[in-house]
Structure formats: C-alpha cells, structure tokens
Amino acid sequence: MEQPSTIASPRGAAAATIEEVAARAGVSRSTVSRVLGGGDRVSPAALESVRRAIDELNYVPNRAARSLASRQTLAIALVVPEDTTRFFGDPFFASLVTGINEKLASTDYLLNLFIASGDPGDKTTNYLVGGNVDGALIASHHASNTFLERIHRAVPVVFGGRPLVADLSGYYFVDVDNVEGARIGTRHLIDRGHRRIATITGPLDMPVGSDRLQGFRAEMAAAGLKPGPAEDGDFTVDGGTEAMQRILAAGVPEAVFVASDLMARGAIGVLRAAGLRVPEDVAIVAFDDSPVATTMTPRLTTVRQPSREQGEAMVDVLLARLAGAEPPHTTILHTELVIRETA
Amino acid sequence: MEQPSTIASPRGAAAATIEEVAARAGVSRSTVSRVLGGGDRVSPAALESVRRAIDELNYVPNRAARSLASRQTLAIALVVPEDTTRFFGDPFFASLVTGINEKLASTDYLLNLFIASGDPGDKTTNYLVGGNVDGALIASHHASNTFLERIHRAVPVVFGGRPLVADLSGYYFVDVDNVEGARIGTRHLIDRGHRRIATITGPLDMPVGSDRLQGFRAEMAAAGLKPGPAEDGDFTVDGGTEAMQRILAAGVPEAVFVASDLMARGAIGVLRAAGLRVPEDVAIVAFDDSPVATTMTPRLTTVRQPSREQGEAMVDVLLARLAGAEPPHTTILHTELVIRETA
DNA sequence: ATGAAAGCGCTAACAT
DNA sequence: ATGTTAGCGCTTTCAT
Numbered sequence: 204m205e206q207p208s209t210i211a212s213p214r215g216a217a218a219a220t221i222e223e224v225a226a227r228a229g230v231s232r233s234t235v236s237r238v239l240g241g242g243d244r245v246s247p248a249a250l251e252s253v254r255r256a257i258d259e260l261n262y263v264p265n266r267a268a269r270s271l272a273s274r275q276t277l278a279i280a281l282v283v284p285e286d287t288t289r290f291f292g293d294p295f296f297a298s299l300v301t302g303i304n305e306k307l308a309s310t311d312y313l314l315n316l317f318i319a320s321g322d323p324g325d326k327t328t329n330y331l332v333g334g335n336v337d338g339a340l341i342a343s344h345h346a347s348n349t350f351l352e353r354i355h356r357a358v359p360v361v362f363g364g365r366p367l368v369a370d371l372s373g374y375y376f377v378d379v380d381n382v383e384g385a386r387i388g389t390r391h392l393i394d395r396g397h398r399r400i401a402t403i404t405g406p407l408d409m410p411v412g413s414d415r416l417q418g419f420r421a422e423m424a425a426a427g428l429k430p431g432p433a434e435d436g437d438f439t440v441d442g443g444t445e446a447m448q449r450i451l452a453a454g455v456p457e458a459v460f461v462a463s464d465l466m467a468r469g470a471i472g473v474l475r476a477a478g479l480r481v482p483e484d485v486a487i488v489a490f491d492d493s494p495v496a497t498t499m500t501p502r503l504t505t506v507r508q509p510s511r512e513q514g515e516a517m518v519d520v521l522l523a524r525l526a527g528a529e530p531p532h533t534t535i536l537h538t539e540l541v542i543r544e545t546a
Numbered sequence: 547m548e549q550p551s552t553i554a555s556p557r558g559a560a561a562a563t564i565e566e567v568a569a570r571a572g573v574s575r576s577t578v579s580r581v582l583g584g585g586d587r588v589s590p591a592a593l594e595s596v597r598r599a600i601d602e603l604n605y606v607p608n609r610a611a612r613s614l615a616s617r618q619t620l621a622i623a624l625v626v627p628e629d630t631t632r633f634f635g636d637p638f639f640a641s642l643v644t645g646i647n648e649k650l651a652s653t654d655y656l657l658n659l660f661i662a663s664g665d666p667g668d669k670t671t672n673y674l675v676g677g678n679v680d681g682a683l684i685a686s687h688h689a690s691n692t693f694l695e696r697i698h699r700a701v702p703v704v705f706g707g708r709p710l711v712a713d714l715s716g717y718y719f720v721d722v723d724n725v726e727g728a729r730i731g732t733r734h735l736i737d738r739g740h741r742r743i744a745t746i747t748g749p750l751d752m753p754v755g756s757d758r759l760q761g762f763r764a765e766m767a768a769a770g771l772k773p774g775p776a777e778d779g780d781f782t783v784d785g786g787t788e789a790m791q792r793i794l795a796a797g798v799p800e801a802v803f804v805a806s807d808l809m810a811r812g813a814i815g816v817l818r819a820a821g822l823r824v825p826e827d828v829a830i831v832a833f834d835d836s837p838v839a840t841t842m843t844p845r846l847t848t849v850r851q852p853s854r855e856q857g858e859a860m861v862d863v864l865l866a867r868l869a870g871a872e873p874p875h876t877t878i879l880h881t882e883l884v885i886r887e888t889a
Numbered sequence: 890a891t892g893a894a895a896g897c898g899c900t901a902a903c904a905t
Numbered sequence: 906a907t908g909t910t911a912g913c914g915c916t917t918t919c920a921t
Contacts, residue, residue, distance in 0.1 A: 218675075218677065218700065218898095220897095220898055220899085221898065221899060221900095222898080222899095230907075230908085231907065231908045231909080232898090232899080232900090232908085232909095233900085233901085233907070233908060233909080234906085234907060234908080236899070236900060236901085237906090237907085239899095239900095240900085244906060244907085245906070245907085246906060246907085249906080249907080263672055263675045263676050263700070264676060264898080264899070265614070265676055265677050265897085265898050265899070266610075266673065266676035266677060266678050266899095267609075267610045267611075267613040267614040267619070267677060267678070267897085267898080267899090268610075268614050268897070268898030268899040268900085268913090269676075269898075269899055269900075270610040270899090270913090271608070271610040271611050271614055271897090271898080271899070271900090271912095271913045271914065271915085272898080272899045272900040272901075272912080272913050273899075273900055273901085273913085274900095274913075276610070278673070278678075287640060287643050287644040287647055288640075288644070291634065291637070291639070291640035291643070292640075294634070296634070297630060297631075297634035297635075300630050300634070300661070301630040301631070304630055304661060304663075311669070313660075313669045313670060313673050314660070314661070315658045315659070315660065316658070316659035316660070316661065317656075317657070317658065317659070318643070318647060318657070318659065320647070326654070326656045327656060329606055330609065330621070330656050332561075332606045333606050333607060333608055333609035333612075334561065334608050334609060334610060335609050335610070335621075357561065357606070563913095563914060563915085564914065564915060564916095565914080565915095573891075573892090574891065574892045574893080575892085575893095575914090575915080575916090576891065576892060576893080576916085576917085577890085577891060577892080579915070579916060579917085580890090580891085582915090582916095583916085587890060587891085588890070588891085589890060589891085592890080592891080607914080607915070608913085608914050608915070609915095610913080610914080610915090611897090611913070611914030611915040611916090612914075612915055612916075613897090613915090614896095614897045614898065614899085614913090614914080614915070614916090615896080615897050615914080615915045615916040615917075616897085616915075616916055616917085617897075617916095
C-alpha cells in the first residue's frame with residue numbers, strides 16, 4: 204500500500220484524478236480517457252498499464268467533470284409529484300417503477316428517483332433544469348403546469364399518463380386507455396343484468412379520474428341507462444370508504460364501478476358492514492388489477508391496467524429520444540377485464 | 547445570438563450561461579456568481595440588474611459546472627439495496643423515506659433515491675463514488691461488504707440499521723434496539739401466561755433478523771423457558787405463511803413472536819385456515835407497528851419501531867457530518883409495545 | 890463592491 | 906495509436 208490511509212475526515216481519501224492515473228501509467232490524459240471510453244484506438248500495452256493504474260489508484264472518474272465536458276450525465280430522473288404516503292400506498296407506482304427499473308437496468312443509464320411532493324423551493328426542478336440528468340420520466344397526474352413546463356423545456360421528458368397542460372403538442376406521453384377500460388368494466392356490470400349502477404371515481408382534476416368517469420357514462424348511455432351517483436373516492440382506501448357511504452345514503456345500487464382497486468377495498472368494507480353481500484347484493488368492478496385485487500376477500504373483478512408495461516414503454520420512448528430517434532408522441536396501452544369474485 | 551442553434555435535438559433551448567447573464571446585466575461573471583451565492587458584497591444596483599437578467603434569460607446555473615468548481619452538489623443519496631417488490635411491499639421503507647424526506651425538505655439538500663437491487667455494473671456505486679452527491683444514506687440490511695465499503699470510503703455515509711461489515715469502527719449508523727424490542731414482545735407473551743412460544747424470524751443474515759431472534763431467546767431464557775421452534779419468514783407475507791405452516795406441522799404453540807407485521811399477517815392467515823382462533827388458541831405479538839397492524843383483523847399487538855424517527859435521525863447525523871461536526875457514530879432508538887387484539 | 894485570472898477534472902477535436 | 910490544446914460553466918482567490 205503506497206497510499207497512507209488519510210481517512211480521518213468525513214470524505215474518504217482525496218479521489219485520484221485522471222492526471223494521476225496518466226502519470227502512473229506513463230501515458231497522457233487522453234489515452235486514459237480513451238480507455239475509460241471503451242478502450243478503442245489504444246494499444247494493448249497502454250490499455251493494460253492504464254487499467255492497472257486505475258485499479259491501484261482506485262480511480263473513479265469525477266462525474267461532474269465528465270458531464271461538464273461531455274454534456275451528458277447518463278442519469279435519468281423519475282419524478283413523482285406526490286407525497287410519500289401516496290407514492291408508497293398506491294400499488295400503481297410500484298409496478299410503474301418496477302417496469303422502468305428493469306428496462307433501464309440493461310442500459311448505461313442510472314435511475315434517480317425524486318419524490319417531489321410540494322417542493323416549495325423548486326429544488327427538484329432546478330436540479331433537473333440544471334442539467335443533472337439526460338432526461339426525465341414524470342408520473343404526471345396532477346402536477347402544476349409551470350412545474351411540468353419548466354422541466355419539459357429544459358430536458359427531454361416522457362410522461363406517464365396524459366400531462367395536464369393546455370397544449371399537448373410537443374409533449375411525449377404513455378397513457379392507458381382509461382375511457383375504454385371504464386367502458387369495459389361498466390359493460391360487464393350491464394351484461395350481468397345490473398341497471399342501477401353507481402360509480403366511485405378518482406379525483407376529477409386528474410385525467411385518469413375524469414377519463415374513467417367519462418367511460419362509465421359513455422357505456423351507460425350506450426346501453427340506454429341512466430348513470431347512478433358518482434362519488435369521488437380520491438384513489439385511496441379511506442376515500443373509497445367515504446364515497447361508498449355517501450352512495451349508500453342515497454340508496455343501495457345493484458352494482459358499483461369503482462375506478463381503483465384501493466377504493467374498491469374501502470367500498471366493500473362499507474358494504475359488508477352494512478350487511479350487504481358482494482357480489483350477491485351489490486356487484487363490484489374495480490380498476491387496476493394490482494396485488495390487492497387478489498389479496499383481499501372476495502377477490503376483485505377488475506379492469507387490468509398494464510402499469511409495468513407503461514413504465515417500460517416510457518423508458519423506450521425516452522431512450523429513443525435520447526438516441527436521436529423520433530418516437531411517436533403518444534403511446535396508448537390497453538386494458539382487459541379480469542373476472543374474479545366481485546362481479 | 548452568437549451560437550447557432552444546433553438544437554434540433556431533444557433538449558430544448560440552449561441554456562443560458564453565467565457569462566450571458568453577466569453581459570446582459572453589465573457586470574462581470576464574479577458579480578453574478580456572488581448574487582447566486584446569496585447576494586453578499588453586491589451593490590443594490592448590481593443585484594437588481596443581475597436578478598432581472600437572470601429572470602429574462604431564464605437562467606439556471608449548470609450544476610455540473612458548479613459542483614466541479616465548488617466541490618459540493620447539495621444532493622444526498624438514499625440507497626436502498628433491495629428490489630422494487632420489497633421496497634414497495636415493506637412499510638418500513640415508506641416510513642423511513644417519509645422521515646428522511648421531511649427532515650430534508652427544510653434544507654438546501656435534495657434527496658436522490660436509488661433502488662439498487664442487483665446493479666451488476668455498479669452503476670449506483672460509481673455514481674456515488676464519482677462525487678455526484680455530498681453524502682449518502684443507506685438502508686443497509688444485507689448489502690454486500692464491498693458495496694458498502696466502497697461508498698463509505700468515498701463519501702460520508704450514515705446507515706439505517708447496523709451495517710454488515712467486519713469492523714464497525716468508522717461507520718455511522720442509526721439503529722433500533724431490536725434485541726430489546728424482541729424481549730419486550732416476548733415478555734408480554736410470557737406475562738400472559740404462555741409457555742410454549744415459537745418465533746418467526748427475519749432472514750438471519752440480516753442484523754435485524756438475528757437481533758430479534760436473539761432477544762426472543764434471551765427473554766425466554768430469562769424466564770426459564772425453552773424456546774419453541776424458530777422459522778425464517780423472510781420478512782414477507784408469504785414467508786410468514788410458510789413459516790407458520792412449518793411451525794404448525796411440529797405442533798400447535800400457545801403463542802408466536804413474529805418479527806414483523808407483514809409476516810404476522812401471513813401467519814394469522816394460516817392459523818385461521820387451520821381453525822385456530824387468535825388470540826384465544828394462539829396469541830401473536832408482531833413487530834413494526836406499521837399501517838397493516840391496524841388495517842387487518844384482528845388488529846395486531848406489536849412492538850412499535852420508530853422508523854420515521856429513524857429516518858429523521860439519519861438525516862440529522864449526516865447533516866451534522868456535512869457541517870463538519872462530530873456526531874456520535876451510533877444512535878440507538880427504542881421500541882415500545884402496542885397492545886391490541888392478538889395478544 | 891467589483892473584476893481578472895486561475896483552476897475544478899474531464900472530453901474532444903486536432904495534430905502527429 | 907498517442908499526445909497537445911482547448912474548452913465545458915462555474916467558484917474562488919487575489920487585486921483593486
């Protein structure tokens with residue numbers, strides 16, 4: 204060991220620089236840089252000695268310097284404009300992140316996750332706009348316009364879900380056909396012979412929320428039925444509970460189309476507490492097909508949303524853009540009905 | 547515009563540089579830099595014109611350049627060496643992240659989250675070692691030594707839980723007193739008059755796993771009781787299910803100390819399926835006091851672990867180190883028993 | 890209070 | 906195949 208262990212300070216030993224590696228290997232900076240870049244146009248001898256020097260010095264290139272010079276970071280941000288409770292509570296994010304992570308694992312890009320709830324000081328935004336990542340994935344939902352637009356202007360972005368902006372042109376996003384999904388789910392209820400059908404929606408200021416309500420209404424209309432009450436369940440278990448209570452207060456429906464599995468869980472709890480059987484007294488079709496759909500009893504009949512594939516598709520589109528290709532601005536994924544026990 | 551707009555590419559308009567801001571404001575780079583740094587030793591007039599220029603140009607400092615020069619990034623990494631399933635499935639991480647996030651929100655530091663499951667190419671490690679963050683928080687668990695040590699050597703690190711390294715000296719960590727917690731939980735079972743007590747453990751290659759088993763055994767020994775079977779439930783619902791099945795196969799215990807809420811959920815499912823009542827036939831004390839403890843029926847009697855406080859404490863220690871202070875290497879948090887319905 | 894000048898550690902032409 | 910030369914955009918002495 205030639206390096207004395209200087210490590211009494213918080214940061215470890217002063218990091219070796221490319222210059223030191225070059226000196227030790229008896230070559231120039233450029234040669235070391237070439238080795239770092241894949242070892243092309245480097246003699247076997249030089250390559251060997253550089254590699255050894257890197258090893259001995261425990262050298263890792265300084266990324267700030269590297270990105271400053273090369274204008275790329277090899278990092279991709281996933282921004283989730285939600286608070287931690289929602290982020291961890293909603294299984295949608297788990298699948299989305301899983302899809303993204305897996306797709307990115309085989310590339311040189313590293314995924315940075317930002318849980319940017321309120322972020323008063325715009326720390327996250329400045330970080331992204333400041334050139335710290337090559338591209339960003341945003342699980343849009345109900346983020347404020349300025350926030351989205353600032354990032355979108357500075358760095359290639361792909362949205363998960365339809366971004367909430369005035370003018371969609373120029374934006375890239377991967378969305379699920381929520382209108383279609385809601386129609387499929389509602390249709391199943393109608394096919395089962397139900398007529399008085401209520402719905403529990405997500406927040407209507409979110410595209411996912413309003414799209415699913417729209418699908419519900421469209422399908423009811425197509426069947427010549429008058430839609431029952433629609434109550435906002437906030438995409439949470441508790442919200443679903445309260446929404447169901449409000450619906451019940453107005454009379455017991457034959458069936459309920461619930462716009463997420465989580466809300467369905469809350470709703471079913473209320474139904475049972477009221478002595479109503481599912482599906483015998485009230486049938487339920489939910490939306491998501493997340494793990495809770497099979498974990499709870501009775502197991503949910505639900506509209507499957509391909510969240511993981513959505514994550515993968517987002518990465519595909521972003522990577523294509525970063526590679527200079529021209530992927531389609533809009534990618535739409537489809538849903539399918541999974542019939543289990545609640546309808 | 548002296549620079550031709552080469553940017554038909556994905557990224558938006560070329561970002562303004564400090565030089566352009568200076569020119570527009572009619573001052574030097576240095577003055578702009580001072581304004582950026584807080585506006586000290588700058589005349590009101592200059593300050594005003596620089597601010598306007600920044601605004602008009604939509605200027606955001608390039609962070610790579612800034613960190614290269616200033617040797618700090620204002621970013622802090624949270625590294626979770628787990629796969630996404632575990633990360634999202636275990637409520638422990640949700641509270642930990644919540645605590646960390648909240649504590650960091652009021653500082654200038656930005657939290658970068660890395661879900662570094664396998665990471666074959668060491669992308670995450672190189673990112674951290676490459677100086678991309680000022681410090682790192684690691685939810686340690688069962689990460690490989692080399693991984694932890696490489697990061698620890700390069701950047702100030704604080705671990706959540708006791709890191710799995712040969713020599714603990716030099717490491718900073720915030721841990722929960724798991725031995726004590728397990729003793730408290732086990733004691734409660736003994737106090738209730740139970741004698742034949744089994745345990746479902748976490749993986750024993752994790753400090754949390756072995757500590758809780760050790761506490762269970764210590765308390766049983768202190769009471770002069772022979773510990774019942776111990777089965778590894780992997781800290782998951784399914785693992786808990788299987789562990790309980792193995793225990794049952796060897797005979798029905800009077801009580802089980804289960805080292806996590808999630809595993810208790812699986813275990814109770816098995817018990818009920820076997821026609822056994824909880825707590826009448828088999829009493830259960832779990833560990834965590836996560837949201838599932840009150841969500842399920844019956845509600846869990848469990849040892850409360852302050853995960854959120856743990857996250858906050860981790861940030862405190864790291865921030866202290868970054869500020870040049872000398873916080874204690876070890877911080878131990880305590881547990882308390884929460885009595886509900888299962889014991 | 891302000892500017893000039895010297896890097897931070899790296900990549901990327903451009904020579905050779 | 907290798908070295909030389911410029912920067913990348915910023916902070917930071919050091920003068921003034």
